[in-house]
Amino acid sequence: MLFIDTSSRNRRNGFLPATTKLVLLSAIALVSCFRVLAQPGYTPTAANLEARREFQDARFGMFIHWGVYSVLGNGEWVMELRPITVHDYERLPPLFNPMKFDAAKWVALAKSAGMKYITITSKHHDGFAIFETRQSGWNVVARTPYGKDVIRQLAEQCHQQGIKLFFYYSQLDWHNTDYFPRGRTGHSTGRPESGNWNAYLDYMNAQLRELLTNYGEVAGIWFDGMWDKPDGDWQLGRTYSLIHQLQPQALIGSNHHKAPFPGEDFQMFEKDLPGQHTTGFNPDQSVSDLPLETAETMNTSWGFNITDDQFKSTTELIRYLVRAAGDNANFLLNVGPMPNGEIQPEFVERLHEVGAWTRQYGESIYGTRGGPIPPGSWGVTTQLGDTVYVHVLDWNDGTLALPKLSRAVRGARLLRDGSAVPYTVNDYGLLLKLADRPAGLVDEVVVVTLAE
Ligand code: FHN
Numbered sequence: 001m002l003f004i005d006t007s008s009r010n011r012r013n014g015f016l017p018a019t020t021k022l023v024l025l026s027a028i029a030l031v032s033c034f035r036v037l038a039q040p041g042y043t044p045t046a047a048n049l050e051a052r053r054e055f056q057d058a059r060f061g062m063f064i065h066w067g068v069y070s071v072l073g074n075g076e077w078v079m080e081l082r083p084i085t086v087h088d089y090e091r092l093p094p095l096f097n098p099m100k101f102d103a104a105k106w107v108a109l110a111k112s113a114g115m116k117y118i119t120i121t122s123k124h125h126d127g128f129a130i131f132e133t134r135q136s137g138w139n140v141v142a143r144t145p146y147g148k149d150v151i152r153q154l155a156e157q158c159h160q161q162g163i164k165l166f167f168y169y170s171q172l173d174w175h176n177t178d179y180f181p182r183g184r185t186g187h188s189t190g191r192p193e194s195g196n197w198n199a200y201l202d203y204m205n206a207q208l209r210e211l212l213t214n215y216g217e218v219a220g221i222w223f224d225g226m227w228d229k230p231d232g233d234w235q236l237g238r239t240y241s242l243i244h245q246l247q248p249q250a251l252i253g254s255n256h257h258k259a260p261f262p263g264e265d266f267q268m269f270e271k272d273l274p275g276q277h278t279t280g281f282n283p284d285q286s287v288s289d290l291p292l293e294t295a296e297t298m299n300t301s302w303g304f305n306i307t308d309d310q311f312k313s314t315t316e317l318i319r320y321l322v323r324a325a326g327d328n329a330n331f332l333l334n335v336g337p338m339p340n341g342e343i344q345p346e347f348v349e350r351l352h353e354v355g356a357w358t359r360q361y362g363e364s365i366y367g368t369r370g371g372p373i374p375p376g377s378w379g380v381t382t383q384l385g386d387t388v389y390v391h392v393l394d395w396n397d398g399t400l401a402l403p404k405l406s407r408a409v410r411g412a413r414l415l416r417d418g419s420a421v422p423y424t425v426n427d428y429g430l431l432l433k434l435a436d437r438p439a440g441l442v443d444e445v446v447v448v449t450l451a452e
Helices: 008-012 018-037 048-059 068-072 102-112 150-161 195-209 236-246 312-325 344-366
Strands: 060-064 117-123 164-170 220-224 251-254 268-271 291-298 329-335 380-382 389-394 399-402 409-412 423-426 429-433 444-450
Touching: 008 164, 018 060, 048 329, 060 102, 068 251, 102 117, 102 150, 117 150, 117 195, 117 399, 150 164, 150 409, 164 195, 164 429, 251 268, 312 329, 312 344, 312 380, 312 389, 329 344, 344 444, 409 423
Parallel strands: 060 117, 060 329, 117 164, 164 220, 220 251, 268 291, 291 329
Antiparallel strands: 380 389, 389 444, 399 429, 409 444, 423 429
């Protein structure tokens, strides 16, 4: 039993005896240690393992950030950044009436780009549910003139059009008063300085139960926001076992920017390829053996931002997909639909162009795993069975020298036209003789067939 001296005198003076400090520190370490155990002893079911395989095979998904914040056209963090109190923010739902929302169109657009799954924000940090929830009136059906369950419509279309659906769920909540004590954010919302943390967790778990009960098969839950209270008592074990018990195949991932905790089924990275640390989001995030995914925006915003015109080119987006696949990761590409329910034309245009590429080169991406040659500035490799796809992204010389493969090479050809690629294998490696690439070619894919 641990004893901690927290007498008021000591607390008032900011003084703790050395032994107490030691005990306290060990207690904190112990508690944190228990917390990260999350779902100890978790063994994924056969259905879950199969879902992980299918997830890796999918390689490309659409991320959707949509909520009442879209009305303000200033991204999904507008409540925190402006800042806006809960009282004022509650004036937004009555303005949310997306008459042009057509779930069938969104799903068809994702499919036309070659995306195999969709991950949508069922509830972002503003706590607003775009699904019908009995846990509070802070939801699209109860509070908006639109009055319809967005998630239901999307789920129906995903099931109908054969595309998997993940639910993003923000553990962080700027609206719920029980999200207390507060973490790094949400201090300007005007909420009372009190709340019942356990009641908040009950609320969250009840909403997750709804999501996993009312919308058919769910591909997974994409958690976000735990970073707001890294040392919070999240009781992840309870949440993760609930999900795994309700839908054993559903994959759990959490954007906590740390190595995965037991009970998680995939690992995600934000605006960085696995192992990269360019954004500061993933400073000490190691790469695990779980299926990997990296999420990126089309411009610089997740939620609809009316002034953000820093669009990535189609070439950049395709190359990101290719680099992710070369790193054995999926690419989750974001759109932030407008408040009228449409996806802005700049996004649609790029998605169609990406689709033209995936239709021609998809075999070098879907179903593959990261290839045998480490990624380099020249490009990456992917592999499916006896075939290694060499994606030459940035190389203009006539010869590309690669490390030697562990198996003999039987042939090499260009994916774009099937023409033979001359090659040599010697003690030093594999040399590919590349023809001049046509102007504007995004990725010269060389299909290398390995001998039995
Ligand atoms: O704060 C969120 C942000 O709004 C967005 O949802 C991204 C998506 O990866 N995740 C969080 C930041 O880490």
